[in-house]
Ligand SMILES: Cc1ncc(COP(=O)(O)O)c(C=O)c1O
């Protein structure tokens with residue numbers, strides 16, 4: 161493959177943008193390919209190379225790159241009527257109504273501009289509502305580029321995970337390993353009266369994919385209720401992808417107090433949202449006194465893109481299609497892995513998937529999971545499946561980034577270069593695409 165144009169664009173980018181990119185995960189080695197255009201389930205780079213795309217913008221593109229006519233027209237119509245006004249519009253109300261109709265726990269929604277903004281506001285809201293300061297997050301969970309959750313360490317021994325964040329932020333953030341019910345009980349025994357909320361992704365999608373073990377979310381729900389704390393589900397990735405329009409909370413039958421959304425709910429445009437029980441969401445200004453505001457919030461073009469994307473998904477068999485392809489791909493990967501790299505783990509559900517380069521360590525802590533890593537107790541390798549972010553951290557990152565990812569790229573398959581990020585299937589993908597991907601995995605593995 162020729163990459164001359166990308167190489168030269170990267171050289172230009174490096175002199176005007178830090179690291180040559182606007183989000184760190186895009187800085188692939190030795191240099192990223194620059195995208196010229198999207199085409200259904202594919203992207204085409206500046207040198208004319210075409211890749212089968214399983215990054216899908218890191219999740220927002222449920223329908224793929226060619227938006228259906230009804231979505232395109234709604235976006236163009238809104239943009240042609242002036243992009244935004246600093247006054248409310250009907251389309252915001254319609255999207256909030258749609259979310260309330262479909263997502264079991266959501267009565268009211270505040271729209272913002274990114275997943276990060278949504279989790280920042282959700283944490284502030286939980287603190288304002290409960291009058292408490294501490295939050296509990298999962299080790300290796302990701303909630304965007306926000307001060308309160310960029311922490312490392314265990315329990316109450318936490319520190320910021322990036323320079324530039326005062327340690328006083330981390331003082332208020334406690335961590336537990338995902339899926340560790342005992343750690344959840346113990347953090348609440350010690351700090352229960354000070355904890356405003358537990359914030360978790362329902363499925364770890366940024367250090368994973370890691371599925372919840374049976375009863376983990378129920379434990380979070382029970383313990384938070386018992387101690388007067390809130391349960392916040394960060395559905396920025398899983399929202400309107402896992403569990404269809406009901407989201408992951410519908411699939412797992414859990415009733416969080418607050419849910420954060422992003423990605424798909426904006427139909428490919430910058431978005432975030434905080435939804436939940438009216439009594440809680442109404443604490444946001446101007447209805448309540450927890451300050452929340454934003455020039456671009458509820459942007460009409462974004463709202464139109466999100467609404468028409470979700471309407472399209474509701475009216476067509478989008479979830480059936482992407483979930484069926486997901487099953488097909490995970491089943492094929494499970495066979496390939498069993499044959500060629502039995503220590504690796506195939507993870508995912510619905511239209512999310514990942515092959516984790518788990519190792520058969522000296523104490524045999526990780527290993528290939530025959531049931532597609534859904535943490536099913538009947539899986540013969542249940543005990544070896546990664547249960548939390550630390551298990552995933554033990555995987556062979558260098559092998560993924562230096563050998564596997566380039567080998568897939570050379571075969572025209574675009575995966576996330578960072579091995580911890582999820583891969584996504586979109587409505588434009590076909591069975592032939594899945595077959596092509598499986599052939600490439602077989603070759604590259
Ligand atoms: C679970 C989760 N929460 C929050 C965020 C932050 O969203 P954004 O990148 O739109 O700020 C992301 C992804 O970036 C995410 O995966």
Ligand SMILES: N[C@H](C=O)CCC(=O)O
Nearest residue numbers: 183184185218302366581
């Ligand atoms: N981990 C992030 C979201 O899921 C990756 C997207 C980004 O920050 O560019």
